[in-house]
Amino acid sequence: MADGEGRLIERRKSDHIEICVKEDLGVGYSYWDDIRLVHNALPEVDLEDIDTSATLFGRELGAPIVISAITGGYGKAEEINRTLAAVAERFGLGMGVGSQRAALENPELACTYSVVKEFDIPLRIGNLGVPQLVEQGGRAALTVDDGRAAMDMVGAHILAIHLNYLQEVVQPEGDTRSKGGLKAIEKMSSALPVMAKETGAGMSRGVALRLKRAGVKGIDVGGLGGTSFSAVEYYRARSAGDSTRANIGETFWDWGVPTPVSVVLSSVGLPIVATGGVRSGLDVARAISIGASAAGLAGRLLPAALEGEDALSAEVGTIIQELKAAMFLVGAKDIEALSAANALVTGRSREWLDNVME
């Protein structure tokens, strides 16, 4: 990779963190509030006996929570990943790193990701993007060997292949060739354990089924309702004075399939991680009750992660207490019972599910 291009990617990564912390990226509607758990006035379980432990991809977690892919590949990322990893170890959570392409192209950056290996995290998730698995403007496609190297870099138990064409199409330097992406995922999945992961625009049933046939081991639905990369690109374009890009970012601000809808549509017999707009332990409980194996969080954790380990531990501790409270109030003593709890889908999410064709 040319030096200039490398600097551009590093700049973009640091812009993303800054914008996600400073700006309002919300879509103005809380799709998770559409999921209603039915109160059990006689829970017949003691709060202190509630067990939040869960299994994801054969790994034992202290709670069904994944710290979603956030960063890597630029200076400050090492410290952020260290903080995230320390808290993932403390609570026994899954953890993903950000796209590792930068370190495959510039090995000096590997330490900003591999820092997570210093921690005893029950489920470590590597990360590459599907746009980089096909050739883009003369740049060669990443191979199965690159996938293996990415996993080794972080001691990963599974490799997330992120699907982020919304971001690619709204950002100026985007990789917008997508032909051959599914074949490339199939090839990667035949050699390595792969999870397909959207990044904020969600999943339809048709895509979930194609991914299953391609051999992925699980799906992170990455749905609409939380961090919007279209909104992120709107802010980047605005500060660069690029009004065309800013308009495109604004137009596609709330593009995508809402996360709870994506969870229901993607129930095709694979483990599902419900990421996108998860704000609380109640949202985690809602996700499990509609079929997810775990919930993923990025944006909600980022401000505390920048503050440090104590702040992030307090944040995650609260989320787990809220999850326990929700389990208590529906009378679910463990995650299996929670997944069988009575949940209603209302509001716009109900409307989506009643009308979506695929």
Ligand SMILES: Cc1cc2nc3c(=O)[nH]c(=O)nc-3n(C[C@H](O)[C@H](O)[C@H](O)COP(=O)(O)O)c2cc1C
């Ligand atoms: C600053 C930032 C950087 C991200 N970088 C990546 C990435 O490199 N790879 C990836 O798969 N997802 C990335 N994501 C997407 C998240 O993993 C997640 O899917 C998305 O933010 C939705 O979750 P949220 O609503 O809880 O933020 C990033 C998110 C944030 C906030």
